[in-house]
Amino acid sequence: MRDSDRSVRSPVDRRRFITTAGVAGVTLLAGCGGGDSDGGGGQETTEAAADAEPADQTDTEAAGGQTDTASGGTFTLEYVDVDGDRAAEHFQPVIDELNSEYDTQISLNFREIPYDNMKQQLLTRVGAGDEPDVAAIDQIWLGEFYQSGKLMTFNDVQDQVNFDDYFAGFQDAIVQDDDFVAFPITTDVRGMYWHKSAFEDAGLDPDSPPETWSAFYEAAAQLHNPPETYGTGLIVAAGIYSVPLFGAGGQFLSDDGSAPTFQEEPGVQAATVIDDIHNNEEIGPPEPVTGGSGFPQEFLNGQYATTPVYGSWMDFFGRNEGFSNEELLNQFGFGLTPHPEGSEPATMNGGFGWAAFGTTEQPEIVKDFMIRISDKEFNRKIARETGRIPTRQSLLDADEVWENILWEEEIKGMLEYGSTRPVNNWSVVSEELTPALQAVAFDRQEPQEALQQAADAVSSQL
């Protein structure tokens, strides 16, 4: 049978198909060819003429809405932050200031990313060469981003920014190889939370929380009423462990960051707290908490009478759960984490830093933006409007800064005892130490043995 015979029976035969496809292809190629020609030529012309005549905004938007480097062009500053705190309206006035200073028409592309996704998304973008212009980076990630070699440095503006005003821990955190690579934004502290009503019900004074671990164990035992309420609960992870570690006088790494030190006596003492809570005193839940999601809600809903270590952002979850600030203050206490007898209390300071990527197409504008947002007055505004603790020492006594921060006096007291985690190699430490601590909590290993194994694993990767 001939093809033509078959074709007759089909409404779309091969010949018709090929003819139609050919016509369509030629038409398409003609269209693309014209476009390519114009586009390629157009692009070259634009580049060649950039110095002489800036492209208009429409052209720039069509090219991706990013930038026209020519004076008088447009520039969209991409800013990436974690969701929940800062917002575009905080930064728009700075953009307006920049617009009055520069010929370039500057706009802000403010993007929020959930904390859990932030690091991965940013790392991927940096790896792919698609960095934003500015990002709010958790200080414990700074070392990794510095390795990219793409962070903008700010050594030349030290005087303008007054770096010495930042808390000591942050001054260390933002310096890499003698380069200033970020500006601290706000900080947070870790401390103990407790349900005041549970204290009252157990005959304890809700205004006098336990100060030492032994007193804490006693109080938690009195509060322990499973399965309705556990005496205490804490997330078994390296970050939470930092407070008992600092309280026992320990550190994660040696001063030069070349060797782990958490397996030494203070570290063992700190890990013993986890062991005591879950296995010796049995004042926590039968299964240790190993994931952070849901923990604050469980605490707020009364599953745990106390939590000895949690961040000062509990109020954020409280408001999400429907508590007003007044209710939070009335129902929950917040104070220093218990510490070993005879030693000083401790807390761990976390926080974010503003970093910029030197690969931006407008380094001058971006650096100016960074200088303006790190200004003391802007820091004051951010702290006040977001209810977050400022990182500048000179702002600690400014009343307006504390307007939206709960437990003001307690937090001010905690800041005296603050330490920070290592900025470099924190991922490695956390990745090895967290399972070790969980092995202790699940009573699979003794503290000394678990920490030593983790330390050996960390040593092999430093």
Next chain:
Amino acid sequence: MSDDQSYLSTLDDIAGPEGQPMSRSERLYEAVDSRLPYIMIAPVFLMVIGLILYPAVWAFKLSLYETQIVNLDDQTFVGLQHYVDILTDPFFYKIMKNSAVFVGASVIGQVAIGTALAILLDRSWLGDRIARFFRASYILPWATTAVIVGYSWTFMLNPRVGLVNEFLRFLGWANPPAWINSLEWAMAGVVIMNIWRGTPFSLIFQTSGLQSIQETLYEAANVGGASTLQTVRHVTLPLLRPFILMNLILVTLFTFNVFGMILVMTGGGPLNATNVLALYMYEMAFDLGNFGKASALAVLLFGFNVLTVAFYLKAFGGIKQAV
């Protein structure tokens, strides 16, 4: 003259008598026509090369280098060192054991339940309207985003206030499992979640298989006096064999690559009890930033997938027997 007749006439004119030299347009047509199959598959072929083959080769190349995700341009050749490190690390074998349990239990659960449901709904035992309703309902888990599934099951399996334990307490189990907080039960929790999500795929897949079985075979079985179970055993299941094989292969591959739901639900914990190969690879790449080693893990994962397919084909008596 009708349109068809007119068209026939035109075709005959173009074809011309045999032996006569072809016109230019005729030669062009012949050239295109003889290559038409290749032209038709070319776009797909290019997509496969661009989207699958090239990244796979690139991943293998990257696995031979030491490189960090933040600086992919800075690469140091280390040969097979990453593979040696991985294969000599006891942690890798713990991960592999977890992966085997997770994949094995999930695949058995999904294919068995999916096939059973498909047969139940296909034989009109429940009535057509009810069957259609259930088919439409069962698709929902498959259509739901993995992250949402992970979050939903985190709350469902909450030891204290989760729906599952509430139900178990209602049934009289005073101290139900702590599920994802428990070393012993966490894997069971993620397997249940994965079976819940993946079963609809098997249901749909097996339904399409069932609909390819001729009704006359069932009528013959009925006339022969076969019971329902005998019909399923001797008619349905043998004829579903190629569909079950493909279902097993696809579900195994899907399950080997699951990490998002586990990441959300347990993060691989507690104490790495639910850490599987795909999640370990993700952590290596994005938590530790070691893209070279993560690529080596990806290559190994690919190897396991290939081995699994080969195993299934062998178990089903070779590709011809199976299909």
